Amino acid sequence: MVLRSKESAGRPAGKTARPPVKERLLHVATRLFARHGFESTSVQDIVDAAGVTKGAMYHYYGSKDDLLYEVYHQVLTMQTSHLDQIAAGPGTAEERLRLAAADVVRTSLDNLDDMIVFFRSLHMLPEDKQTQVRAERRAYQEKFKALVDEGVAAGTFRADISSDIVVHYFLSVVNQLGSWFKPDGSLSPGQVGDLFTELLIGGLAVR
Amino acid sequence: MVLRSKESAGRPAGKTARPPVKERLLHVATRLFARHGFESTSVQDIVDAAGVTKGAMYHYYGSKDDLLYEVYHQVLTMQTSHLDQIAAGPGTAEERLRLAAADVVRTSLDNLDDMIVFFRSLHMLPEDKQTQVRAERRAYQEKFKALVDEGVAAGTFRADISSDIVVHYFLSVVNQLGSWFKPDGSLSPGQVGDLFTELLIGGLAVR
DNA sequence: GGCGTCATACCGTCCGGTCGGTCTTAAATT
DNA sequence: AATTTAAGACCGACCGGACGGTATGACGCC
Numbered sequence: 188m189v190l191r192s193k194e195s196a197g198r199p200a201g202k203t204a205r206p207p208v209k210e211r212l213l214h215v216a217t218r219l220f221a222r223h224g225f226e227s228t229s230v231q232d233i234v235d236a237a238g239v240t241k242g243a244m245y246h247y248y249g250s251k252d253d254l255l256y257e258v259y260h261q262v263l264t265m266q267t268s269h270l271d272q273i274a275a276g277p278g279t280a281e282e283r284l285r286l287a288a289a290d291v292v293r294t295s296l297d298n299l300d301d302m303i304v305f306f307r308s309l310h311m312l313p314e315d316k317q318t319q320v321r322a323e324r325r326a327y328q329e330k331f332k333a334l335v336d337e338g339v340a341a342g343t344f345r346a347d348i349s350s351d352i353v354v355h356y357f358l359s360v361v362n363q364l365g366s367w368f369k370p371d372g373s374l375s376p377g378q379v380g381d382l383f384t385e386l387l388i389g390g391l392a393v394r
Numbered sequence: 395m396v397l398r399s400k401e402s403a404g405r406p407a408g409k410t411a412r413p414p415v416k417e418r419l420l421h422v423a424t425r426l427f428a429r430h431g432f433e434s435t436s437v438q439d440i441v442d443a444a445g446v447t448k449g450a451m452y453h454y455y456g457s458k459d460d461l462l463y464e465v466y467h468q469v470l471t472m473q474t475s476h477l478d479q480i481a482a483g484p485g486t487a488e489e490r491l492r493l494a495a496a497d498v499v500r501t502s503l504d505n506l507d508d509m510i511v512f513f514r515s516l517h518m519l520p521e522d523k524q525t526q527v528r529a530e531r532r533a534y535q536e537k538f539k540a541l542v543d544e545g546v547a548a549g550t551f552r553a554d555i556s557s558d559i560v561v562h563y564f565l566s567v568v569n570q571l572g573s574w575f576k577p578d579g580s581l582s583p584g585q586v587g588d589l590f591t592e593l594l595i596g597g598l599a600v601r
Numbered sequence: 602g603g604c605g606t607c608a609t610a611c612c613g614t615c616c617g618g619t620c621g622g623t624c625t626t627a628a629a630t631t
Numbered sequence: 632a633a634t635t636t637a638a639g640a641c642c643g644a645c646c647g648g649a650c651g652g653t654a655t656g657a658c659g660c661c
Contacts, residue, residue, distance in 0.1 A: 208640080224517050226433035229616060241618080242642045251617065306573070307514055310431050345596075352581075352589050359570030360563055366513070367562050374559070382559050389552075389601075390593035415607085436650060448652080449608050458651070 209247045211237045216254045221300035221365075225255060225308040255308060256316045262301045263323045266294055270330050280338035281388065287334060288357065288387055289380035295364050296376035303365035328354050335391070344391040357387050416454045418444045423461045428507035428572070432462060432515040462515060463523045469508045470530045473501055477537050487544035488551075488595065494541060495564065495594055496587035502571050503583035510572035535561050542598070551598040564594050 205211060215236040219228040230251055234244050248254050273286045295302045309317065332354045338344040360383055368379065413421070422443040426435040437458055441451050455461050480493045502509045516524065539561045545551040567590055575586065 224433070226431070227518070230618080231616075240642050242620095243640075245618070246640060306570075307517070310514070311434070348589055348592060352586070353593070355570075355574050356567055356590060356593055359573070360566045362573070363513075363562075363566030363569055366566070366569070379559070382555055383563060385555060386560070386563055386597035387593075388597075389599065390596035392596065392601075394596075394599075437652085438650075447608050450606075452652070453605085453607065 208237070208239055208243055212239070212244055212247060213254060213257055217258050217300050217304060220255065220258070220308060221303040225304070225311050252311070252313055252316065255304070255312060256320070258301050258304050259309070259312075259320045260323070262298060262305060263320070263327065266291055267323070267327050267330070269294060270327060274330060274334055279343070280334060280341050281343050284334045284338060285384050285388060287331065288384040289377075291358075291361050292364070292380035292383050293376045295361050296368055296370075296379060299365050299368065299370065302362065306362045306365065328358065331358070338391065343393070345393045348391075353391065356390075357383075415444070415446055415450055419446070419451055419454060420461060420464055424465050424507045424511060427462065427465070427515060428510040432511070432518050459518070459520055459523065462511070462519060463527070465508050465511050466516070466519075466527045467530070469505060469512060470527070470534065473498055474530070474534050474537070476501060477534060481537055481541055486550070487541060487548050491541045491545060492591050492595060494538065495591040496584075498565075498568050499571070499587035499590050500583045502568050503575055503577075503586060506572050506575065506577065509569065513569040513572065535565065538565070545598065549600070552600045555598075560598065563597075564590075 206214070212233065216228070216233045219232055219236060223232075230241060230244060233254070234241050237244075244254075248257075269290050270287055273283055273290060276283060276286075278286070309320065312320065332350045335344065335350040335353050339346050339350065364379075374382075419440065423435070423440045426439055426443060430439075437448060437451060440461070441447050444450075451461075455464075476497050477494055480490055480497060483490060483493075485493070516527065519527065539557045542551065542557040542560050546553050546557065571586075581589075
């Protein structure tokens with residue numbers, strides 16, 4: 188039996204200060220799902236990477252699917268809260284849409300692993316959780332769409348393109364970020380957000 | 395043992411006129427991959443749906459991965475050939491870019507299952523085939539980028555947004571089509587192509 | 602009689618999930 | 632203060648079954 192330094196479970200005592208097991212599991216799982224895919228990542232892989240055993244994982248999460256669901260839920264919750272704040276803030280419709288677009292790009296790039304897992308493995312979720320995620324997602328889209336509609340009503344944006352299509356259009360761009368963006372590239376998340384925002388607004392503007 | 399009506403393998407004889415086994419396997423595999431995901435679709439599922447047995451499948455394809463690779467290869471080959479034709483055709487850079495954009499959207503929507511599989515399961519391919527697919531894909535992107543650059547050089551498109559970013563931007567939209575488009579919706583593939591093209595060109599236009 | 606085209610039976614592996622048990626910590630009881 | 636009880640946190644061996652792939656051979660056609 189090995190002597191284990193007594194890092195009490197409650198608060199970090201060692202210099203590493205590793206987060207509690209539950210969060211650690213979710214974090215390494217996200218990373219592994221993003222790198223190798225959900226189905227190619229075994230529960231054993233996850234617990235090994237987290238430095239625990241299966242018993243620990245099934246203590247905190249009901250199944251492997253649960254882990255996956257948490258990823259979606261966290262990202263969506265954060266981005267929805269951001270959007271709510273921006274939409275309710277000051278500024279014209281265009282100004283707020285600019286902020287919203289730049290923000291969703293930036294936060295997505297800041298959580299690339301989550302996005303990769305998100306758009307790649309949604310269909311692996313059991314039907315009920317999948318439905319729930321889609322509902323949350325739909326809610327986000329609706330708020331985004333409302334911003335576009337505002338701009339159309341104000342005469343800032345062209346009215347001959349359905350706002351539904353616009354939302355699908357731009358959120359597609361966001362969802363695909365994980366497939367090409369490299370964090371060590373020449374562009375920062377913020378810069379990409381600004382450029383994409385320009386392209387969106389340009390496409391929407393009346394000529 | 396069941397008597398099977400003698401539909402000779404060579405040419406269709408029955409009224410159903412089912413395509414030969416090899417094509418049928420690829421077709422049903424694509425469909426199943428799109429519906430349930432690559433990893434959740436067993437080889438047994440595929441051969442059952444095709445009305446044959448494993449022996450037949452492993453006679454025509456070396457592995458399950460081979461089947462997946464064929465999907466990518468076919469779509470990419472077709473779209474690249476389309477793009478080549480358009481790029482070499484007549485018209486200004488903007489006109490040809492419009493044609494190219496509308497075409498890639500329309501052909502993608504006409505082969506939705508392939509697109510769904512494409513963007514969702516690329517990472518399941520073995521490293522070598524994955525590299526090859528990426529190369530073909532990169533080639534397509536380069537040709538698309540060349541069109542954008544042409545327009546920039548001609549002064550039609552704004553020069554302050556890197557054409558690389560523009561390509562990523564628009565092809566993201568294309569790659570995500572499978573995640574929201576419903577063939578029985580109110581918009582036809584051609585209409586979606588036109589609208590997306592408008593949004594793209596609008597974003598690129600100098601003001 | 603050789604070759605292409607499939608059918609059938611089978612194998613080895615891997616994986617999600619279970620389950621009884623142990624250790625630690627905190628509250629309750631004496 | 633000492634002892635018991637309860638509960639959470641985590642361990643790790645194990646199971647049942649599914650799944651990709653193979654080996655062998657039958658059947659027809661040139």
